[in-house]
Amino acid sequence: MTKRIGIVISLLAILSTSCEKRLFSFVADIDQIQTYQIDQTGAFEIGRVVSRSDVLAILDIPQDAYVTDVKIQTIAVSVTIKEGNQASHVKLTATVNDLLSGKEQVFRDYPVPLTGKLGIANPWSPVTLLLDRGINKVKNKIAGYVKNNDPFDYELILEGDSDPVSQRVVADIRLKIVATVEYDACIEVFSVFSGGKECPDAKNALGP
Amino acid sequence: MNGSKNSALLALLMLIFAGVVNAQDLQTTIAKYTSENGKGYLQPLADAFGANLNSGLYHQARIKKSGLQLHFALVTMTAPIAEDQKTFTATTEDLFYPKTTVEAPTVFGRSENIAVEGVGGTAYIFPAGFDIKSVPVAVPQLSIGSLFGTQATLRYIEIDLGENWGPLNLYGWGIRHSINPYLPSLPVDLAIGYYRQTFKIGDIIDARTSLLTAQTSLTRGVLTFYGGIGYESSDLDILYQYETTDEAREISFDLQGQNSARLTFGVGLRFGPLQINSDYNLASQNVLVIGVGAEF
Numbered sequence: 001m002t003k004r005i006g007i008v009i010s011l012l013a014i015l016s017t018s019c020e021k022r023l024f025s026f027v028a029d030i031d032q033i034q035t036y037q038i039d040q041t042g043a044f045e046i047g048r049v050v051s052r053s054d055v056l057a058i059l060d061i062p063q064d065a066y067v068t069d070v071k072i073q074t075i076a077v078s079v080t081i082k083e084g085n086q087a088s089h090v091k092l093t094a095t096v097n098d099l100l101s102g103k104e105q106v107f108r109d110y111p112v113p114l115t116g117k118l119g120i121a122n123p124w125s126p127v128t129l130l131l132d133r134g135i136n137k138v139k140n141k142i143a144g145y146v147k148n149n150d151p152f153d154y155e156l157i158l159e160g161d162s163d164p165v166s167q168r169v170v171a172d173i174r175l176k177i178v179a180t181v182e183y184d185a186c187i188e189v190f191s192v193f194s195g196g197k198e199c200p201d202a203k204n205a206l207g208p
Numbered sequence: 209m210n211g212s213k214n215s216a217l218l219a220l221l222m223l224i225f226a227g228v229v230n231a232q233d234l235q236t237t238i239a240k241y242t243s244e245n246g247k248g249y250l251q252p253l254a255d256a257f258g259a260n261l262n263s264g265l266y267h268q269a270r271i272k273k274s275g276l277q278l279h280f281a282l283v284t285m286t287a288p289i290a291e292d293q294k295t296f297t298a299t300t301e302d303l304f305y306p307k308t309t310v311e312a313p314t315v316f317g318r319s320e321n322i323a324v325e326g327v328g329g330t331a332y333i334f335p336a337g338f339d340i341k342s343v344p345v346a347v348p349q350l351s352i353g354s355l356f357g358t359q360a361t362l363r364y365i366e367i368d369l370g371e372n373w374g375p376l377n378l379y380g381w382g383i384r385h386s387i388n389p390y391l392p393s394l395p396v397d398l399a400i401g402y403y404r405q406t407f408k409i410g411d412i413i414d415a416r417t418s419l420l421t422a423q424t425s426l427t428r429g430v431l432t433f434y435g436g437i438g439y440e441s442s443d444l445d446i447l448y449q450y451e452t453t454d455e456a457r458e459i460s461f462d463l464q465g466q467n468s469a470r471l472t473f474g475v476g477l478r479f480g481p482l483q484i485n486s487d488y489n490l491a492s493q494n495v496l497v498i499g500v501g502a503e504f
Binding site for chain 2: 024025026027029071072073074075076107124125126128129130131132134135136139178180182195196197
């Protein structure tokens with residue numbers, strides 16, 4: 001009799017279980033790419049404006065997500081050599097310029113070889129010498145956008161010169177910033193299988 | 209922010225199929241991973257799903273020599289998730305510097321992201337799991353016989369998941385044959401069976417399982433004790449498009465289920481045509497089965 005009752009209870013537990021909302025952690029990457037077209041003998045400096053809407057357009061997270069953190073994963077460079085280029089290397093400095101908090105360098109005098117076939121983009125190469133304060137400023141701008149507390153654009157400035165100097169550089173230089181948005185979201189799961197954490201009040205959602 | 213993208217994913221649909229996890233969030237999370245990390249992240253899901261499908265296919269070994277023998281049931285299979293299925297060895301991807309290897313959560317692992325620090329304050333985030341303790345699947349099943357001591361078993365589900373995914377289709381068949389006519393002095397019922405199943409979601413997921421079993425049972429009053437040994441295989445192919453700002457990547461995983469041999473112990477209870485059974489399957493991936501149905 002006990003066995004019968006046990007089987008019936010197990011069966012009912014599986015078939016009649018209710019659903020509940022639980023909080024789980026997720027990540028979503030944002031790839032931002034800026035292209036700088038260079039045709040210059042001597043030092044060059046080009047700025048590109050990044051807006052909140054640019055960043056949010058490539059972010060795919062639920063409207064009611066709770067953004068917990070933003071991290072910068074990678075800064076990478078890819079070069080496309082153009083007709084007329086004479087330089088074998090270029091030294092690049094990237095700077096983030098925020099109207100409110102000023103400028104910070106993301107990397108400085110980073111050597112990039114100008115090799116490869118004309119008109120063909122070289123594979124992405126990570127920048128391996130990055131500066132904490134610049135990375136932190138980019139991170140704070142993106143975090144401000146996704147948490148909806150920073151509406152202001154920022155500028156990503158690329159400057160440099162050929163190495164050795166005063167050779168003609170004709171190239172498209174692409175700069176990629178990969179950021180990771182960490183967020184929590186409440187999703188519906190069966191009660192008997194639920195993991196995750198208790199859902200907080202939806203009014204505290206930080207999603208844009 | 210965007211809504212759900214058309215591209216991507218998922219093995220996760222199997223989780224949806226199991227009713228556990230929401231599609232978009234899992235899709236976004238898995239998009240973080242491409243090849244080896246994706247395999248490691250999803251492998252326990254392939255193991256659990258394959259083991260589940262290869263379970264619950266029989267609830268006794270008695271097959272009439274001839275005449276109508278019909279059994280219709282709803283069978284639930286639940287794979288408990290062991291601790292060692294909750295982490296895998298993962299390596300940073302996507303140009304992160306320096307390349308670093310850590311123990312990261314699988315899809316079943318802890319719901320906490322793992323961060324690895326890189327140069328200049330950069331960080332690589334390994335996605336959290338979903339803190340899942342078990343994976344349930346439920347399927348309708350029809351067994352029909354008997355002809356020369358032989359019975360056929362069918363499973364079938366078809367659901368239209370919309371244009372983003374295409375149809376979800378589960379089709380399974382099996383055939384088993386009684387050994388008792390050849391060994392009339394046997395004190396128990398004995399049969400051998402072979403089962404195959406396919407599971408598809410559009411062009412994204414294509415899974416196949418097979419099971420070869422020897423089954424036995426002993427009936428005493430309303431109770432039937434049954435069991436068996438089996439040799440099984442399962443594989444799961446996942447193919448999806450992952451779009452970044454500068455390229456569309458085609459990502460594919462070919463996952464082989466871990467299970468090969470299994471041992472089954474179960475008990476059934478019968479009240480007239482109503483029949484309830486439960487069994488436990490011991491293998492690399494264990495499975496608990498509960499079935500309820502009618503037998504004529």
